[in-house]
Amino acid sequence: MIKKSVRNLVSRANSKLTIKFAAIILASSTLLSSLLGFLRDRLLNSYYLDSYPDGIDAYTVAFTIPDFMFFILVSGALSVTFIPVFNQRMAKYNKKSAWELSSSVLNVLALLTLVTSILIIIFAEPLVKYIVGPGLSESSRSLAISMMRVIAINPFLFAIATVITSIQQAIGRFTFTALAPAIYNIGIIIGTIFFTNGINIFGIQLFEGGIMGVAMGVAFGSVLQLIIASVGLIGVGFDYQFKIFWKNKGFRKVMKLLPTRSMDQGLDYVNSIVETNMASRMGAGTVRAYQQGLTLHMMPINLIGVAISTAFFPNLTERLAIGRKDLFRKDLQSALRMITFLALPVAVLFFFLRGYVVSFIKNGGDTLIAGILGVLVISIFARSIYHIAARSFYAMEDTKTPLYISIFAIGLNILLAIVFSTVFKFGAYGLAWAQSIGALVEIIILLALMKIRIQGLFDIQFISGILRMVVASLVAGAVCYLFVVVFPLMDSDERFFSVFPKFCFVGLVSSTAYLFVSKILKLEEAEPIISYIKKIFLK
Template sequence: MNRVKKLVSKANRQLTIQLAAFLLAGSSLLSSLLGLLRDRLLMSNYYDTYKTGIDAYTVAFVIPDFMFFLLVSGALSVTFIPVFSQRLATGNKKSAWELSSSLVNFMALITLAASLLIIIFAEPLVRFVAGPGLDETSRGLAVSMMRVIAVNPFLFAIASVVASMQQAIGRFTFFALAPTIYNLGIIFGITVLANGVNLFGFQLFEGGIMGVALGVVLGSIMQLIVSSVGLIGMGFDYDFKIRWKNRGFRKVLKLLPPRSFDQGIDYFNNIVETNLASRLGAGMVTAYQRATTLHMMPVTLIGVAISTAAFPRMSERLAAGRVDLFKSELRAVLRVIIWLALPTAVITFFTRGYIVSFIKNGGDLLIANILGVLAVAILFRSIYHIAARSFYARQDTRTPLYISIITITLNIFLAVVFVLRFGLGVYGLALAQALVSIVEVVILFLIMAIRMPGLFDTSFIHAVSRMVSASGLMGLISYVSVKLLDLSARDQSFFTTFPKFAVIVAISLISYLLICRLFKLEEPEPVIKKIASLAFGQFKPQAKVEP
C-alpha cells in the first residue's frame, strides 16, 4: 500500500507551467482523439439509420449539462483556486482543508437535489429543450436517457472540487487523465452495452442507444475514481461537515453566484440553439452539435489547456502582490495562445472536409460547412479563456458575468433572427456564435486595457500583427495544398483521408514556423530548436578527449 502511495505521489508531483500546459495539452489531445472515435462510432451506428434516435441522445444531455455548468464547471475552479491558494500561501492548511471538505459536501448536496429534480421533471424538460422538433417516440427516448444521465451533475461536482484542489497546488496528472477515462466509458457503452448485456443466458439489458447513456454514467463514475486517486499524498483531511463559519468557504460562496450565473446563461444559449435546430429537420441537432464539438477541440487543446495551467501561477502572483509579474505572464500567455490558435483556425477552415470525415466515413457536407463558419470562433474562444481568467485571478467574477449577459443576449437574438427571419437554417446558428465570439473578446480586451495599463504594449500589438500576416500567408499554402490533395469519391475511410490531411497540416505548419521566424517572432524559436535537436542531434560531432 505504501508503495502505491509513493508511486501515485511521484506521478502527481508539482509541475511548472510549461510542463503542466504540455501535460494538459497532451491529455486534451488524447481525449479529443477518443472523442473523435466516440463520435465516429455514434455517427456510423446511428446518424444515417436512426437520425431521430441520435437527436434524442443529444437532447438528453442538455439539461444535465446545463445544471453542471450552472452549479459547478469552471465556476468552481476559478472561484475556489484563488481562495484556496491564499490559505496555503499563508500556511493555514487547516483552513484550506476545512474549505475543501465543506465545498465537497455542499456541492454534493445541491447537485444531488438537482439530479433528483431532473429525474422527476425529465418529460417537461425535454419538451422545453426540443420544442416541437422531436416526434413522440423520440421524445420518450430522450426522457428515458435524460433520467439515466441525470446523475452526471452529482458525480462531476465532487470530481471538480477534487480536481481543483490538485490544480491549486500545481498537480495536474490525474486531473489530466479524468476526461480520457470519461470518453472510454462512453466508447464502452457504444461498443458493448449498446449490444445488450447477457448473464448466464438471461437478457439483463436489451441494448440499443440506451446502452450509450449507461456508458456515459460509467464514464462519470470512473472519472470520479481517477480524480480521487490524485488526492493520495496531498495530506487532505476530509470530514463530513459543512463549516459555514470558515471564512474561505464563505468567500467562495460569495464569489460563486456571479460566475455560476455566467456559466449558466452561456449554456442557456445552447438550449436555445438546440430548440431552433430541432425545428429544422431530423439530424440537424446532431449535425450542429457535432460541428460545435469539432470546433471546440482545438479550443480545449490550446485555450483551455494553457489557461488552466497558467491560472494557479497567476493567482499566486497576485496573492504575493506581484502585479508586474502577473501582467508580464498574462501577456506572454496571450501571445502563445494567439500564435497557436490563429493557424489552427485557418487550417480547420481549409481542411474541414477532412476533419468531418474522421467522424463519418465519406464526410458530410452539412457538418463541414457548419464547421467552416465556426472556424473563426476557434481563435476568439481560445483567447477568451485566458482573458476571463485574468479577471478571476483578481477575484473579480462580476465583470465577465456582465459581459456574458450582453453577448449571450446578442447571440440568442442573432440566432433567432438568422434562423427564423432570414431563413439561414442551421448556418445561422453558427454565424451568430462566430460573430459573438469576436464581440466578447473585443469587450474583454478593452476593459483589460483600461484596468491594466501597459498590458497591450507596442511590442505585443506588433507581434500579433505579424502573427496575423504569417497566418494569412500560411492560409494560401494550405489552400493550394488542399486543392492538390483534394478529397475524391474513393476517400471513404480514415486510412485514405488521414494521410492527405497529415500532409496538408505538416506543410501548413512548417511554412507557418518558417514565416514566423522570417518575421522575427520569438514564439517559434523553441519549437524549431527542439525539432532541430531531435532531427540532427545524433549527428553532432563528439568532443575530442585529450589523452
C-alpha cells in the same frame, strides 16, 4: 508492501509541475481526450447518423439539461472561485483552513447536485417536450426522456470530481486531473461498442441494448472519471471531513463569489438550450449535425485556450496574492501571445481542412457539419483567447465584469440566432454565425476593459508580435488552400486511413510554412518549437 509501492508511484506521478510542463500535460491529455472523442463520435455517427437520425438526435438532446445544470452549479465556476481562495490559505501556510474550505465546498456541491439530478429524473418529460426538444418526433422525444434520466447522474458525479481536481490544480498537480476527461470518453466508447448489445449477467437480462446502451456508457464513464480523479488525491494530504464549516472565511468567500460566476456559466449554456430547441425544428439529424460542428470547433479551444489558461491561472493568482502586478502583467502577456500564436493558425487551417476533419467523425464526411465548422472557425480563435481573458478578471476576484459582458454577448447571440435562422432562413448555419459573432464581440469587450485595468498590457512590442502572427497565419492559409486544391477529398476517401495521410501531409506542410515565416518575422514563440524539431532531427 505493494500498497506502499502503489502509493509512492501515484505520488511521484502527481508531483508538482512547472507552468510549461503543466501546459504540455494538459494539452497532451486534451489531445488524447479529443482523439478518443473522435473515435466515440465516429462510432456513433457511423451507427446512427444516417440510419437512425431520430435516435442520435434524442441522444444529443438528452445531454442538454444535465450539462446545463452542471455548468451553472459547478464546472469552471468552481475552479476560478475556489483556486484563488484556496491558494491564499496555502500561501499563508494555513492548511487547516484550506482543507476545511475544500471539505465544505465538496459537501455543499455534492448535496446540491444530488438534489438536481433527482429533479431531472422526475421532470425529464416536460424538460424534453417543452424546452430542449419540442421539434422532435414522438418516438425520438420518448427516447430522449429515457436517456436523460440515465444521464441525470452526471451533475452529481461531475461535481465531486471537479472539486477533487480543483484541489489538485490549486497546488500544481495536474496528472490525474488531465487523465479524467479521457477516461470519461473511454466509458462512452465501451457503452457504444458493448452496452448497445445489451447487458446479460448470469443469464439475467439487465438491459436490452440499442442506443440506450450509449447512455449507460455515459453514466459508466462518469463513474470511471470520478475514480481516476480520486486517485490523484493520494499524497496530496487532503484532510476530508463530512462536515460543512459555515464559519470558515474562505468557504464563505467562495460561496459569495460562486453565484456570479455560476450565472455567467449558466447564461453561456443557455445558448445551447436555445440552439438545441431551434435545431430540433430543422429536420431529423440537424441537432446532431450542429452539435458535432460545435464539438469539432471546441477541440482546438480546449487543446490551446483551456489548457494554457488552466496552467497559467494558479500562477496569476499567486502573483496578485504577493502584490506583484508587474509579474501578473508579464505572465498575462505571455499567455495571450502563446494562445494567439497557436490558435490563430489553427483556426485558419481548420477552415481549409474542415472537410478532412469532419471525415474523421463520419465516413465520407458530411456537408452540413463541414459548413457549420467553417463558420465556427471565428469562434475557435475568439473562444481560445476568452479563457485567459476571463481568468485574468477572476484572478483579481472580479467575477461580475465577465458576467455582465456574457449577459450582453449571449443576448446578442440568441437574437442573431433567431434572426439568421428564422428571418433569413439560414438554418443551422444561422446558429453558427450567431455563435461566432457573439464570441468575437465578447472577447473584444473583455480585452478592451482589461487594457484599461492593466496599464501597458498591449504595448508596442505586444501589438507588433500579434500582427506578425497574423501575417504568418495568412501565409500558412494560402499554402493550405493550394495543397487542398492539389490533394482534394475524393469520393473514394471514405475510410479513415485514406483521409488521414492527406490531412497530415497538408497540415504538416502548412504548419511548416507558418513556423518558417514566424522564424523570419522573429517571433519568439516559434523558437522553442523549432529548437525541439532540430533536436529530433539531430538525434
